[in-house]
Amino acid sequence: MIKKNTKLDWQQELIQAVSDYRELCRLLDLDPASLALPAKGLAGFPLKVPRGYIARMQKANPRDPLLLQVLPVLEEDQLVPGYNLDPVGEKGFNPVSGLLHKYQGRVLLTLTGICAINCRYCFRRHFPYAENTPSQQNWDQAFAYIQKDTSISEVILSGGDPLLLNDRSLRAFSEQCAAIPHVRRLRIHSRIPIVLPERITREFIAWIKELKQQVVLVTHCNHPQEIDAAVIEAMQGLKKAGVTLLNQAVLLKGINDEVDIQVALSEALFSAGMQPYYLHLLDRVQGAAHFEVDRTKIETLYRALSHRLPGYLVPKLVQENAGEGAKTVFGASLST
Numbered sequence: 001m002i003k004k005n006t007k008l009d010w011q012q013e014l015i016q017a018v019s020d021y022r023e024l025c026r027l028l029d030l031d032p033a034s035l036a037l038p039a040k041g042l043a044g045f046p047l048k049v050p051r052g053y054i055a056r057m058q059k060a061n062p063r064d065p066l067l068l069q070v071l072p073v074l075e076e077d078q079l080v081p082g083y084n085l086d087p088v089g090e091k092g093f094n095p096v097s098g099l100l101h102k103y104q105g106r107v108l109l110t111l112t113g114i115c116a117i118n119c120r121y122c123f124r125r126h127f128p129y130a131e132n133t134p135s136q137q138n139w140d141q142a143f144a145y146i147q148k149d150t151s152i153s154e155v156i157l158s159g160g161d162p163l164l165l166n167d168r169s170l171r172a173f174s175e176q177c178a179a180i181p182h183v184r185r186l187r188i189h190s191r192i193p194i195v196l197p198e199r200i201t202r203e204f205i206a207w208i209k210e211l212k213q214q215v216v217l218v219t220h221c222n223h224p225q226e227i228d229a230a231v232i233e234a235m236q237g238l239k240k241a242g243v244t245l246l247n248q249a250v251l252l253k254g255i256n257d258e259v260d261i262q263v264a265l266s267e268a269l270f271s272a273g274m275q276p277y278y279l280h281l282l283d284r285v286q287g288a289a290h291f292e293v294d295r296t297k298i299e300t301l302y303r304a305l306s307h308r309l310p311g312y313l314v315p316k317l318v319q320e321n322a323g324e325g326a327k328t329v330f331g332a333s334l335s336t
């Protein structure tokens with residue numbers, strides 16, 4: 001009981017996220033001198049990692065798979081041909097500020113540009129959020145757009161991380177959505193249930209239960225070590241509230257590019273109530289080339305994965321391509 005009362009709430013957890021490189025090293029018993037920061041510094045895309053996520057890392061291991069997702073490194077400075085600032089070509093599908101309408105029947109709203117964690121491989125690391133996140137009055141424009149197009153049956157709350165919005169803002173948002181009868185599903189794309197499971201409060205679950213649309217939550221978990229008791233508890237609460245829980249992962253060199261890890265990830269996700277949905281090939285964003293897995297290795301890995309798991313535990317291997325009407329889905333071979 002006492003422990004519960006002294007626990008920080010999620011907003012405090014967020015404020016206390018680690019942004020200092022030296023502090024991260026100290027918490028993990030690592031020597032900062034042995035790691036090489038990007039020479040240009042981190043002003044563009046700072047270090048940011050919640051303490052609860054750090055607690056799942058192995059101490060004194062500079063190759064820890066969770067650490068490698070958040071640790072800024074010198075290789076980010078490399079300019080590699082083919083890696084650019086807008087790899088998925090989002091800028092052309094932006095009819096209204098904060099709204100992306102790329103795929104039929106679905107619109108994606110970037111409700112905030114901020115995340116609870118900064119993942120170094122993220123394709124949004126150069127996204128011009130400042131001009132492209134709707135303040136609440138801009139939501140009206142987005143809702144007007146959705147209202148007018150009756151082919152839109154699903155609204156995807158994305159970002160940044162939409163679960164950084166407080167419950168009051170989420171409620172205001174969903175009330176406006178509820179007034180549009182052709183919107184049948186709300187989908188939430190969030191890494192927060194994994195990296196900051198404290199966010200899944202009783203109040204949040206109460207909001208979910210009030211929604212009249214079906215709710216799908218697509219989490220983002222890349223490694224079985226990310227799933228701890230707090231994550232499992234959050235997922236159980238969401239599952240009981242009737243949410244369909246899916247997961248997307250990104251295939252990352254040195255982090256989850258071994259078949260045993262992918263098998264363990266699928267098993268751990270399913271045990272916690274999530275269904276593997278997508279395994280994304282890396283978006284070729286400037287500064288992330290060192291995460292790219294060799295194509296032959298991907299084919300071997302994915303074939304082995306398909307053999308080792310029941311079909312429903314094999315995520316679809318996909319890639320986002322600029323200008324295409326859907327994500328490209330690969331079979332066991334990467335040529336389509």
Ligand SMILES: *Cc1c(COP(=O)(O)O)cnc(C)c1O
Nearest residue numbers: 100101102103106107108156327
């Ligand atoms: C990925 C994505 C979606 C959702 O695609 P699904 O294949 O339905 O998961 C929708 N809009 C945009 C812009 C996307 O990038």
Ligand code: SF4
Nearest residue numbers: 115117118119122191
């Ligand atoms: S949480 Fe998602 S959107 Fe945010 S930095 Fe990580 S990968 Fe990017």
